[in-house]
Structure formats: C-alpha cells, structure tokens
Amino acid sequence: MRYYLYSRIFYSYNMKNNFIILLAAVCFLFSACKKDNPISSTENQRGRVKLKFDHIVGGRVLQLGSATYTNAAAENYSIETLRYYISNIKLTRQDGTVYTVPKDSSYFLIDASVENSLFPKFQVPVGTYTKLDFIVGVDSLKNTEDIASRLGDLSVDKGMYWSWNSGYIFLKMEGKSAASSSGNYHFHIGGFGGYNTQTINNIKAVSVDLTKAGSSAVQEGLSSDIHLMVDVSLVLDGKTPFSIKEHPSVMFGEFSTSIADNYQAMFRHDHTHNFQKIAGE
Amino acid sequence: MTIRTTSRRSQVNKQHLYCILGIILAIVACRKSDDWVDISPFMGFQKARNFPEPVYNFATNKITEAGFNLGKKLFYEPLLSRNNTISCGSCHISYYAFTHHGHTVSHGIEDKEGIRNALPIMNLAWNESFFWDGGVHNLDLSSVAPIENPVEMDEKLSNIVLKLQKNKEYPGLFKAAFGTEGISSERMLKALSQFMLLLISDQSKYDKVQRGEGGMLFTAEEQAGYLLFKKHCNTCHSEPLFTDQSFRDIGLGLNPAKDYGRYDITLHERDKLKFKVPSLRNLKYTAPYMHDGSYLTLAAVMQQFQSGSIKLNNEETTQILAFLETLNDAQFTLDKRFAE
Missing domain, CATH: 1.20.5 (Single alpha-helices involved in coiled-coils or other helix-helix interfaces)
Known part of the structure; x- marks a missing residue:
C-alpha cells in the first residue's frame, strides 16, 4: 500500500512506469550506497562545500525594495520578497560517481533578505567534483511526510507552505509594479505533483557544470566555496517571457509551470574558491 | 404504639x-x-467494534492525557487568532457536533465570511483527506488552514508560538504533554490532533443496534428506512462512517461564490463542482447542509436527490429520515470531556 501510494505521488504521469522508475531508483540507491561505503580511506575524510547564492537582476546586484528594474515587456518592477527552496543536493566526481548529500541535511530555504540563508553548507567526502545538482523546491515525498520530519527550514510556519492545498511553496517572489492594477505582484510557485491525484508538478531539477568556471576540490577540514549567480530577472524574462500586467498574481494554476520553467534556468556557476580555511562559523 | x-x-x-x-x-x-x-480514567483512543481500522498514524503522535488536555485548551484558545478574539471552538461548537450551527457559511475573524459551511469535527482518525475539497491529507496539517486563512483566524503559526511562549500556563502544559521544554508549531498541531482524534461519535442508536448493545433494535419504520438507505445511499454514504470519502457533484450547480470545489486542488476539468461526500452522522445538529450551507432542512436535501435518479414516495422518504435519526449521537454532543 505504501509503495503503491508513493509510486503514485512521485513525478507521476503513468503509474506503471512510475513504479518501475521508483523500483529502479531504490535499487540504484542501494547500489550507490554500496559503492560509497567500502574501504577507500578518503571516504571517511570530509571537507566542506559552501554554496553561495548571489542574487542579481540582469547586470545589477539585487536590492530588495529600493531598486526599480525593467522586464522585457518594458514594465517597471521592484522586488521586495525573494525566497525559494533548494533541496536534494548531489555532487558528481570526475569519474562520474555521485555523492548525495544526506536528504535531511539538504533542505535550504534561500531568503534574499536573510544573509545567513545565502550560504548553504554541508559536509562531503574529499575529492574533486565537476557537477552540482539540486532541486528548486521540495521533493514530492517530503511534501507528504509527517510534520515531525519537517524540521528547520521545512517547518510549515515559514510562510512557504500552502495550508489549504497542502504543499510547500517552492519560490515566492513579490514586489511592486505600476503594471499591475493593484500596484503589487505575487508569484507563489509550488505544486509537487499531487498526493493521490496527479496535479501540477513544479519540482525543477537544476544541473550546474562546474568544469568551466572551476571544479570543486574538497580537502579534509577545508571548504570549497561554489559561487552561483542567480539572475532573478529570468523569473520574468526566461524561456517564456510574460508581462506583469497580464499575470500580476500567479499561484496554484497552469501558468505557474511557465514561471517554474523560467526560474529553473536562472542559476549560473561563476567561480569556485577551493581550500578555504573554515573559520569558527 | x-x-x-x-x-x-x-x-x-x-x-x-x-x-x-x-x-x-x-x-x-x-x-x-x-x-x-x-x-473516569483517561482511556485514550478507543475504536468501536463496528468501526474499521483508523487511517491516522498514531505512532507519530502518541495520545496522552496531558496532550489531549493541552489540545483541548488550544482548541478553545482565542490566542490562535490574529486579534485574540476567536478560537477553533467558535465555529466548531460541541453542542452542534462541532459545527457552526445555523450559519450557512462560517463567520471568522471580524465577522468575515468564508465560502463554505464548517464541517463537523468527528471521527477524524478515519479521514483520508480533510475539508470539502480534500486539499489536506494529514490531520496534523489540517489546523494550519483555518488558522492562516485571512477570513478565518488570520494568524501565523510562528506568531502563535510567540504568544504561547509568553503565556504563563502554556510552557508547563507543553512540557507535561511532550516531556521536554519547548513550544513549537509542530507540537501545537500535534496536541490539537490529539484532542480532535478523540472526538469520536460512535454512540448513536445505529451503532448500538449494530453492536447489539442492550438488545437495542430498529423500529419497523427505521428498519424499512435502513433497507432503502442501503439500496439508494450506501454507495457514497458508506457505513459505518457514512461517507466513502470520495468527491462528487450532485448537481447543485455553481454557487454565487464561484466555488469549484475539488477542481481548485487538482485543476482537473473532471473535478469541477465536486465536493467531499459528507458523513450522515449527527445531521440533527449540523444544519444547514451542503458545502455552502444552502440547504436548510433535510427535507430540502431529500427533494434535491429525488430530482435526480432516486425515486422515493412520501412514505419511503419518511422511512429514510427515520433511519437517519438513528445516526444522531446525543452523547457525543453533550460530552463534558469535549465541551468548552
């Protein structure tokens, strides 16, 4: 019954296929764990990776509230709130093997107004990593779990949770714009695929190639700081540019999928600082 | 002498x-x-013999007397609303099987009106989903909806936690309920669940007849109604909870609030105007009926169904209504353990 349920809630399109995919995923997980565990002394040696989410709007640094930006539809807007979840982080080594950050240590709520939230940190085995993967949002399984497992950033009292249609808000962006008749715009994007009926799935996987701007070399006791540029203008002007006038308030509805597609592409690797000393952080 | x-x-x-x-x-x-x-010692959760296994996962929230008492206090606590005026119990009144009896739709904070009729709080341990549209699938998360809804209690969980932390009584009550110091929204929600899980209505005449308690039997009229019920109603209003928990459109049409029900959750065309099949228990106390409270009497509800495929004569209607009477559980509505 439980398998059946989870198979249905996973990124479901076809239930049968899902089940097979789930089984495959479980098998993969087990085999992956086996590969990760044995001998290699380096496995027990840990270093740290620190991600840095640097928010920009086109060619400018994001200034919450005060600055005015212009979208492709020539509408002016400000950004007062920008929050989104990052989760299910994975790092791929040069040889193609993957290190998956323990799931419950990989949920981070990035909030442009909270300095501390911009630097997710986690321990990884030493090695050189060439690819970073994460989800923008919260995986479907976590969306259905008991509240006891919704700790820290996942607490439902963070203002990133829909109470009436149970599920996390993956990205929240709000601000002012004269293009909107109310003077404000709200984008609350969520949708994990549905509990037992297939619904909108806005879980977006992001894959960042680290080779061009500097692989992440992790040494024991040292930090590798992966610096990402996040171009927030792409939320509006990405794959599907749209006007605030036409879509001043986007929440749980069809159009939210276009916005999710847009922000999926807003992350770019800028550079990496390897072998950083870890201060008493 | x-x-x-x-x-x-x-x-x-x-x-x-x-x-x-x-x-x-x-x-x-x-x-x-x-x-x-x-x-009468605290009994915790007790499943009646004629009820199925509950759906709620009690392993994640062990019910204790202190937890139940805390949940009860929170349920009747106005601090849970933005301006500290209304509690859960304002719209879920024990005497009316925890509904807002007499209100088509509930009045929330500052008398703001929602668009739906408050559902009774009873037998929630068996609920697979919550609310008329089934948008929430875990009891522990269900309380967040009325608390944060701008036309209901309009408060933030994080703010309630701050209010409770400042309160003289709550820190001790949370410790008693959960063993360690600390007030969190998770604990608050779990305590509310503990109280609501024990709001079990299983002492109706129907239940006693089913369990053969005290040799209780249906009258001839009730029995005739029961047979008609099984023929015409039991598919959706399945015994013993009297709902199959599915979502259905019974032909009420779109109301002035433009409420599409289940559609708002799934965005599937096929779910437009579908609402959760409500239980038929305690109808005596829970008028008005339907998701928007637009049907004031059971007679009107019966008429609505008869305009569809169900054909009943007057005698049969009376018999079904007599059977429905046996689903009323006065003891539940008068239980001092549950009342404010």
Whole structure:
C-alpha cells in the first residue's frame, strides 16, 4: 500500500512506469550506497562545500525594495520578497560517481533578505567534483511526510507552505509594479505533483557544470566555496517571457509551470574558491 | 404504639444521617481527588467494534492525557487568532457536533465570511483527506488552514508560538504533554490532533443496534428506512462512517461564490463542482447542509436527490429520515470531556 501510494505521488504521469522508475531508483540507491561505503580511506575524510547564492537582476546586484528594474515587456518592477527552496543536493566526481548529500541535511530555504540563508553548507567526502545538482523546491515525498520530519527550514510556519492545498511553496517572489492594477505582484510557485491525484508538478531539477568556471576540490577540514549567480530577472524574462500586467498574481494554476520553467534556468556557476580555511562559523 | 413509632422514626433519622454522611464523604473524596474527570480514567483512543481500522498514524503522535488536555485548551484558545478574539471552538461548537450551527457559511475573524459551511469535527482518525475539497491529507496539517486563512483566524503559526511562549500556563502544559521544554508549531498541531482524534461519535442508536448493545433494535419504520438507505445511499454514504470519502457533484450547480470545489486542488476539468461526500452522522445538529450551507432542512436535501435518479414516495422518504435519526449521537454532543 505504501509503495503503491508513493509510486503514485512521485513525478507521476503513468503509474506503471512510475513504479518501475521508483523500483529502479531504490535499487540504484542501494547500489550507490554500496559503492560509497567500502574501504577507500578518503571516504571517511570530509571537507566542506559552501554554496553561495548571489542574487542579481540582469547586470545589477539585487536590492530588495529600493531598486526599480525593467522586464522585457518594458514594465517597471521592484522586488521586495525573494525566497525559494533548494533541496536534494548531489555532487558528481570526475569519474562520474555521485555523492548525495544526506536528504535531511539538504533542505535550504534561500531568503534574499536573510544573509545567513545565502550560504548553504554541508559536509562531503574529499575529492574533486565537476557537477552540482539540486532541486528548486521540495521533493514530492517530503511534501507528504509527517510534520515531525519537517524540521528547520521545512517547518510549515515559514510562510512557504500552502495550508489549504497542502504543499510547500517552492519560490515566492513579490514586489511592486505600476503594471499591475493593484500596484503589487505575487508569484507563489509550488505544486509537487499531487498526493493521490496527479496535479501540477513544479519540482525543477537544476544541473550546474562546474568544469568551466572551476571544479570543486574538497580537502579534509577545508571548504570549497561554489559561487552561483542567480539572475532573478529570468523569473520574468526566461524561456517564456510574460508581462506583469497580464499575470500580476500567479499561484496554484497552469501558468505557474511557465514561471517554474523560467526560474529553473536562472542559476549560473561563476567561480569556485577551493581550500578555504573554515573559520569558527 | 407511640414508642414503636418513635423508634422507627429514630431508625429513619439514623438512615438519613448515614446517607448525609455518605454524601459529605463522597464530596470530600471528590474534592480531594481534585478533579471530577479523575473519576473516569483517561482511556485514550478507543475504536468501536463496528468501526474499521483508523487511517491516522498514531505512532507519530502518541495520545496522552496531558496532550489531549493541552489540545483541548488550544482548541478553545482565542490566542490562535490574529486579534485574540476567536478560537477553533467558535465555529466548531460541541453542542452542534462541532459545527457552526445555523450559519450557512462560517463567520471568522471580524465577522468575515468564508465560502463554505464548517464541517463537523468527528471521527477524524478515519479521514483520508480533510475539508470539502480534500486539499489536506494529514490531520496534523489540517489546523494550519483555518488558522492562516485571512477570513478565518488570520494568524501565523510562528506568531502563535510567540504568544504561547509568553503565556504563563502554556510552557508547563507543553512540557507535561511532550516531556521536554519547548513550544513549537509542530507540537501545537500535534496536541490539537490529539484532542480532535478523540472526538469520536460512535454512540448513536445505529451503532448500538449494530453492536447489539442492550438488545437495542430498529423500529419497523427505521428498519424499512435502513433497507432503502442501503439500496439508494450506501454507495457514497458508506457505513459505518457514512461517507466513502470520495468527491462528487450532485448537481447543485455553481454557487454565487464561484466555488469549484475539488477542481481548485487538482485543476482537473473532471473535478469541477465536486465536493467531499459528507458523513450522515449527527445531521440533527449540523444544519444547514451542503458545502455552502444552502440547504436548510433535510427535507430540502431529500427533494434535491429525488430530482435526480432516486425515486422515493412520501412514505419511503419518511422511512429514510427515520433511519437517519438513528445516526444522531446525543452523547457525543453533550460530552463534558469535549465541551468548552
């Protein structure tokens, strides 16, 4: 019954296929764990990776509230709130093997107004990593779990949770714009695929190639700081540019999928600082 | 003769004296035990013989007396609303099987009106989903909806936690309920669940007949109604919870609030105007009916169904209504353990 349920809630399109995919995923997980565990002394040696989410709007640094930006539809807007979840982080080594950050240590709520939230940190085995993967949002399984497992950033009292249609808000962006008749715009994007009926799935996987701007070399006791540029203008002007006038308030509805597609592409690797000393952080 | 009378009188007086002494003793004893509730020990969650296995995962939230009491206090706590005026119990009144009896749609904070009729809070341990549209699938998360809804309690969980932390009583009550210091939204929601899980209505005449308690039997009219019910109603209003928990459109049409029900959750065309099949338990206390409270009487509801595929004559209608009467559980609505 439980398998059946989870198979249905996973990124479901076809239930049968899902089940097979789930089984495959479980098998993969087990085999992956086996590969990760044995001998290699380096496995027990840990270093740290620190991600840095640097928010920009086109060619400018994001200034919450005060600055005015212009979208492709020539509408002016400000950004007062920008929050989104990052989760299910994975790092791929040069040889193609993957290190998956323990799931419950990989949920981070990035909030442009909270300095501390911009630097997710986690321990990884030493090695050189060439690819970073994460989800923008919260995986479907976590969306259905008991509240006891919704700790820290996942607490439902963070203002990133829909109470009436149970599920996390993956990205929240709000601000002012004269293009909107109310003077404000709200984008609350969520949708994990549905509990037992297939619904909108806005879980977006992001894959960042680290080779061009500097692989992440992790040494024991040292930090590798992966610096990402996040171009927030792409939320509006990405794959599907749209006007605030036409879509001043986007929440749980069809159009939210276009916005999710847009922000999926807003992350770019800028550079990496390897072998950083870890201060008493 | 006189003497005998006197002696009898003195005997009677003695009996009176013992009786009065006994009563005083009883009162003193009760006072000593501090609380009348102590007389009936806390039983936790008890499943009636004629009920199926509950859906709620009790392993994640062990019900204790302290947890139940905390949940009850929170349920009737106005601090849970933005301006500290209304509680869960404002719209879910125990005497009306925890509905807002007499209100088509509930009045929330500052008398703001929602678009739906408050559902009764009963037998939630068996619920697979919550609310008329089934948008929430875990009891522990269901309370967040009314608390944060701008036309209901319009408060933020994080702010309630701050209010409770400042309160004199709550820190101790949370510790008693959960073993360690600390007030969190998770604990608050779990305590509310503990209270609501015990709001079980299983003492109706129907239940007693089913369990063969005290040789209770349906009357001829009720029995006839029961057979008609099984023929016409049981598919959706399945026994013993009297709902199959599915979402259905019974042809009410779009109301002025433009409420599409289940569609708002799934965005599937096929779910437009579908609402959760409500239980038929305690109808006596839960009028008005339907998701928007637009049907004031059961007679009107029966008429609505008969305009569809169900054909019943007057006698049959009366028989079904007589059967539905047996689903009322007065004991549930009067239970002191649940009342404010």
